[in-house]
Amino acid sequence: MNKEKNQTLFGGSRSWKAEDWTASDDRVRGGKSQSFLECHNSTGRFHGNLDIQTLGGAGFASQRTTGEDRSWDLSAYAGIVLDIAEADDKRYTFILKDELLPRNPDTGREQATISWEYDFKPCFGESSLEKGGLVFVPWSGLKPTYRGKEKEHADPINLKTIKRMSIMMRSFFGDQEGPFSLTLRSISAATSSPVEPGRLEQGAATSAASNTNRWTWYRQSFTVALSPWRICGLALLATALFCVHRSSSRAA
Structure with a gap:
């Protein structure tokens, strides 16, 4: 992997900042899950509690980037690298959005758009996409979803105008719940997989x-x-x- 051509988006040489992130939990739907992003200079710790009882087996807790006018051009890269310092044994989801719509004037809520999702379980072993705490998210591995359901016949993701990034903990249909913790060193756009x-x-x-x-x-x-x-x-x-x-x- 040519490190000189990679772009650090969060962490690494750029300190983690709390103002770059905000919670987006199932409380907007009546749930009781809650997430936090604890920022230090060298790490960002995504943690909280996933409640699935209130919503009958469903539930999610996530942190997303702030600002509706942000935009990243990632078209020159092959994917995203998550550099993970510590993690539990639960599954997480990394999400990109290339479109944000104006808020609904009647409810004030953000209108739904397609999310591009990649599920992963941090691994400190020797797998092809994960090694030594590094998780590579290739563009081809992103799955389009709309309101939590897979979207068929979606247009390709527009990598020139990425508007938002998120890290999510979800129940995966009741498979996991309770406390969670994922500590990241950095999130970077990479020209190739870090695992050769x-x-x-x-x-x-x-x-x-x-x-x-x-x-x-x-x-x-x-x-x-x-x-x-x-x-x-x-x-x-x-x-x-x-x-x-x-x-x-x-x-x-």
């Missing part, structure tokens, strides 16, 4: 491909070997039916 396949990972990929090819060969061989048995079985079945028919004819 090492020897071990390449070996694992080769081994997996080899196993797949081996299984394909076994399956094909088994199918070929089975064909004569299938023919014999059909012949035996036909003989048995003929004998039954002949016995019935004699009895009549």
